[in-house]
Amino acid sequence: MKRALIPFAMIAIIGILTMIVISSVGMNQEQAIESEEEGGGEEQTASANPEEMFQNSCASCHGGDLSGGVGPNLQGIGDRLSVDEIVSVIENGKGQMPAGLYTGEEAQQVAEWLVEQ
Incomplete structure (x- = not known):
């Protein structure tokens, strides 16, 4: 019975770690978007080619x-x-x-x- 639980536990751990990584990436992107909205991003000028x-x-x-x-x-x-x-x-x-x-x-x-x- 214990051997049957090990694969499910591994899948659960991998899933949780994946969610943590994706969440941290999303938070970084959200912060970048907020800084651009506050004027911290690059501005496009009318002097384009x-x-x-x-x-x-x-x-x-x-x-x-x-x-x-x-x-x-x-x-x-x-x-x-x-x-x-x-x-x-x-x-x-x-x-x-x-x-x-x-x-x-x-x-x-x-x-x-x-x-x-």
Whole structure:
């Protein structure tokens, strides 16, 4: 009878130790989140790389080389549209392009980068 209890006791001990480890990891993450909420975390600035922003949000439709795909070709877009017009399209969308991918300073940075391409 004692031999039958040993495997159950081992499983119980392993389970308890696992719960303790997971709880301590969770507490550390909770403290990190609280410090970020209090302003102790890193702040993202509007000085992000516009090419990187394009690659993250726009290239899937407009192509990594601006040649188009699902969305229109953006090569030479600066010859067809002004920076303000491009900002308007980025912020408000057009056709099947969704609105609000970037707003404000970020939209301005991406538009200026597109005009230079």
